[in-house]
Amino acid sequence: MDNSRRTFLKIAGIAAAGLTAAPAVTSLASSASPSKGGKVVRNPEALTAKHWGMVIDTRKLTTSADLEPIIEACHRIHNVPTFEDDLMMPQLPCRMAETESLKQSCEKVNEKIPKISSDKKRHEIKWIWEEEFHNLFPDQLNPYLTEHLEHLPFLTLCNHCANPSCVQACPTKATFQREDGIVLMDFHRCIGCRFCMAACPYGSRSFNFRDPRQGLKEINTAFPTRMKGVVEKCNFCAERLSKGQMPACVEASNGTILFGDLNDPESEVRKALKENYAVRRQPSLGTEPSVYYIL
Amino acid sequence: MKNKGLIIAGLVVFFIIALTPWWWNLVTGTKAKAPEPKLTAKAEAAKNCVESKDFMKKEHMQLLDQWREEVVRQERRTYVNTEGKSFDMSLTNTCLDCHSNKAEFCDSCHNYTSVRPYCFDCHNIPKEAN
Numbered sequence: 001m002d003n004s005r006r007t008f009l010k011i012a013g014i015a016a017a018g019l020t021a022a023p024a025v026t027s028l029a030s031s032a033s034p035s036k037g038g039k040v041v042r043n044p045e046a047l048t049a050k051h052w053g054m055v056i057d058t059r060k061l062t063t064s065a066d067l068e069p070i071i072e073a074c075h076r077i078h079n080v081p082t083f084e085d086d087l088m089m090p091q092l093p094c095r096m097a098e099t100e101s102l103k104q105s106c107e108k109v110n111e112k113i114p115k116i117s118s119d120k121k122r123h124e125i126k127w128i129w130e131e132e133f134h135n136l137f138p139d140q141l142n143p144y145l146t147e148h149l150e151h152l153p154f155l156t157l158c159n160h161c162a163n164p165s166c167v168q169a170c171p172t173k174a175t176f177q178r179e180d181g182i183v184l185m186d187f188h189r190c191i192g193c194r195f196c197m198a199a200c201p202y203g204s205r206s207f208n209f210r211d212p213r214q215g216l217k218e219i220n221t222a223f224p225t226r227m228k229g230v231v232e233k234c235n236f237c238a239e240r241l242s243k244g245q246m247p248a249c250v251e252a253s254n255g256t257i258l259f260g261d262l263n264d265p266e267s268e269v270r271k272a273l274k275e276n277y278a279v280r281r282q283p284s285l286g287t288e289p290s291v292y293y294i295l
Numbered sequence: 296m297k298n299k300g301l302i303i304a305g306l307v308v309f310f311i312i313a314l315t316p317w318w319w320n321l322v323t324g325t326k327a328k329a330p331e332p333k334l335t336a337k338a339e340a341a342k343n344c345v346e347s348k349d350f351m352k353k354e355h356m357q358l359l360d361q362w363r364e365e366v367v368r369q370e371r372r373t374y375v376n377t378e379g380k381s382f383d384m385s386l387t388n389t390c391l392d393c394h395s396n397k398a399e400f401c402d403s404c405h406n407y408t409s410v411r412p413y414c415f416d417c418h419n420i421p422k423e424a425n
């Protein structure tokens with residue numbers, strides 16, 4: 001009896017080793033396989049820089065009406081949702097419904113879920129938005145600000161910091177920094193832990209509490225939407241740069257927002273910074289923002 | 296081993312019951328119908344996908360995984376296939392442009408194999424979006 005138990009364990013052991021080795025061997029074989037397809041290359045027309053940066057000329061952007069088309073352009077092409085009413089209770093995830101009729105009845109239930117409209121801002125998603133001086137530069141201790149700055153609407157967005165605290169905080173590397181300085185999000189990898197939101201001192205990130213598609217009147221099919229439970233923010237229009245286009249806000253700004261290579265002394269942004277007094281948001285924090293404001 | 300007979304009988308009954316679906320198919324000769332994904336006219340005319348049909352059948356998931364990594368993280372957005380033809384690496388704008396009949400093409404297999412990719416939670420399906 002003893003003897004046969006021994007042989008049994010031996011065989012079982014060999015079999016187990018074989019079973020564990022097999023997937024490893026096949027995965028080794030298949031991990032190489034997509035490359036036996038074609039190869040991937042950069043778009044030849046893509047715009048490149050050593051370190052992308054932005055200069056916002058606040059002297060020329062003086063009213064909310066000036067900012068509006070810029071914000072609209074960004075939010076429209078990136079499918080950034082606007083929710084007209086706030087939800088009291090969470091909705092059912094109807095997209096998971098297996099059949100069309102199930103999906104329809106699920107949506108009917110969702111329609112009945114009570115909504116409140118008191119606080120539209122609670123679920124707000126923003127990539128670029130308007131803010132007042134005190135919120136933008138909280139460490140400016142002067143309580144007697146010039147009339148002009150006190151009432152000036154400022155455009156604000158992710159600063160694409162050279163030393164981004166959000167990247168350091170993200171446990172999944174969903175938030176990462178490209179070599180050209182752009183702080184990007186890989187939405188596929190975001191687990192919605194919101195560490196990055198806590199780490200960003202500028203409040204540049206939004207969390208999708210709701211399915212963003214519910215807040216979109218029209219979807220731009222050229223750019224994906226996000227899903228519930230994912231953080232998002234401005235991406236410096238990485239998808240446009242790769243096609244040789246300038247960011248959408250820059251295009252909509254009629255020259256009041258400049259975009260270019262901060263490492264190149266001959267670039268438009270550097271020239272503007274040479275000639276004008278510009279500030280960055282909370283430079284003392286050491287995040288090294290790449291967005292400059294000409295005052 | 297004094298209950299040998301009982302144990303063996305029990306095991307036989309267990310396996311007969313556990314394998315009923317299999318017996319059933321064997322006896323009645325029914326087979327689950329394999330899906331037949333339909334091609335759009337555009338896909339039909341193109342003959343080949345970005346790679347051969349066989350490659351795509353087996354490896355479209357690896358290919359898409361590679362695409363997403365390259366596009367988002369490596370900033371490489373152009374795919375040059377084995378024949379030297381270039382494609383924009385985009386699920387919505389390249390794949391679904393040709394296979395615009397997602398329900399008859401993608402879903403038919405995904406439903407059959409009970410695979411539920413959540414790609415389309417974010418990536419738009421052109422027809423549905425408009």
Ligand code: SF4
Pocket residue numbers: 157158159160161164165166167183199200201202203204205233287
């Ligand atoms: S502004 Fe915030 S989100 Fe943007 S790079 Fe800096 S720390 Fe990260």
Ligand code: SF4
Pocket residue numbers: 169170171172173174175185189190191192193194195196197231
């Ligand atoms: S919420 Fe997403 S992006 Fe932010 S830290 Fe967590 S995983 Fe990273």
